[in-house]
């Protein structure tokens with residue numbers, strides 16, 4: 001039996017943000033992660049897909065140092081930030097205080113720290129909300145605060161667990177563009193857990209699929225940006241990923257070309273709709289067959 005980790009993972013090898021080797025995690029008698037091997041380069045954006053309950057969040061928590069009860073070897077950088085599906089803001093702290101949560105002023109003082117927080121809020125276009133209370137924000141705004149809170153830590157590795165899963169389709173499109181801009185500017189490595197195959201294909205450099213506790217598919221997404229959902233290579237990759245996930249795509253509801261189809265049509269590739277708890281009330285499409 002491999003050794004169990006006693007402390008948070010250590011700093012990764014040069015050039016890599018993640019090197020995970022033979023990672024296993026069991027809860028009681030149930031082995032959730034059986035043998036995960038995953039590397040992520042220093043500025044790579046990897047999407048992690050998998051059916052509900054396959055252990056995506058478990059893996060993300062291990063990489064984030066939030067779970068140390070695993071077996072195997074994990075190397076990650078020191079500066080990591082995690083963003084979850086819910087913004088997890090503290091309601092009795094104003095927006096700026098939420099962004100700076102847990103950070104202490106450095107040698108340059110409290111003013112510099114505040115300026116950093118305001119810069120991060122500016123990057124997510126919320127500078128004017130710095131003094132607002134979290135409960136006055138929309139879901140998309142709250143999630144942008146969560147992104148600012150991650151950014152202000154200047155992470156070498158961003159771990160995003162379905163960060164846009166609870167947002168409406170339009171807000172999600174805006175968040176995709178924002179995340180892309182932030183990644184281009186800051187170049188962190190990113191691991192994005194998502195149920196949305198299109199989201200993975202729009203944003204990531206690579207997509208990996210977790211099946212039965214191990215990575216069963218690891219594909220490079222060599223498509224020019226901005227990406228077109230109607231592009232033949234995009235469609236082919238979507239089929240490949242959905243096949244791996246055991247999802248049958250429904251035939252299109254109308255005869256319009258993919259590029260003209262509504263956002264709702266693209267929701268057919270959104271596996272989150274299979275999970276009743278995560279299904280948005282405004283989602284007009286039935287779940288895909290799985």
Ligand SMILES: Nc1ncnc2c1ncn2[C@@H]1O[C@H](COP(=O)(O)OP(=O)(O)OP(=O)(O)O)[C@@H](O)[C@H]1O
Pocket residue numbers: 027032050051052053054055056057058059275
């Ligand atoms: N602390 C825990 N104790 C016991 N079982 C757990 C614990 N955390 C996770 N599990 C179990 O491990 C399995 C994987 O959970 P995990 O949250 O990683 O799945 P997931 O792939 O992220 O699913 P989803 O897509 O629904 O978010 C589930 O069956 C879950 O019940």
Ligand SMILES: [Mg+2]
Pocket residue numbers: 056057058161
């Ligand atoms: Mg999860």
